[in-house]
Amino acid sequence: MARETLDSLRAEVANATRDLQTAVDALDDAAAEHLGVNRTDLRCLDVLLRAGSARPGELGAELGLTTGSVTALLDRLEKLGYVSRSPDPTDRRKIVVRPTARVQRKAEVLYGPLVESGYRTLAHYSRAELEILLDFLRRSRALQEEQVQRIRAITAAGEPRERKRT
Template sequence: MSSEKLDELRAAVAQEMQHMQAAVDAYDEAAANFLGVNRTDLRCLEILGSQGPVTPSVLGPALGLTTGSVTAMLDRLEKLGYLTRSPDPSDRRKVVVRITEEAATKAWELYGPIATEGEAVMAEFGAAELERVRLFLSRSRELYERHLERVRAEPAKQGRRRARG
């Protein structure tokens, strides 16, 4: 493949990634609206649905929230019937948060068809192709995670600059 064709292909892949990110973002916004929650609440439900019961101390860092913000979010989601809190059986000083069956059912209504169709899409690819896609996605995620740390540090810098200026 010529250098020019390879550059075109890279540009096309980058464009498709941007389109996919926009589509996922728009879908998650619609899903949050459907559930009557905000995007952080939706992410919390996603964590509970995929990881199972967790403590609030796990949710805070995963969502970038303070202890107080986690408590407020859990209060909202519990009031909506989307999660339960109960004492940790191994340490009753801790609380364990679980997604409810109602929330899991609603999430499956939203994301189940995507998972099912996604399996069909993946079936079109062989093992070697899927491994390359997995590697690409993994490295792309790692790239974003590195830059997330950089960007999260920026608001503090910007706030100090505005306060002086």
């Protein structure tokens, strides 16, 4: 009986994690739609808002994009007034990309209430519980990253990709 209960609790945690991933995905879709960008552009903005600035090559590496794709992405975001490009003060041959005050304000409107509510939710947990949650989240992220590599390896090995249906 105890084994079934533990197994069912593990299944509940797994299902709740999947539900959380779906909810985060829906939030990202809503934010991207509100900002008028695609999901890759949204990821780029997230990187810039967290870091404060980045070089195009760093963005390409972080997002898994080619140089040409990064240029097109930055052109789109600059046209929307979400990023600025300026010469790197340490090497004027290079460019630094920064989020603008405009996108910072929009991010605060979109994500500020989520952050505040999240902190209120976390206040219900003890230090020991937070350490367990943090461990679970770190392990879950590592698992996801491992699986990304596994799936990419399958693709690289020549497993045929499914074609998008239009």
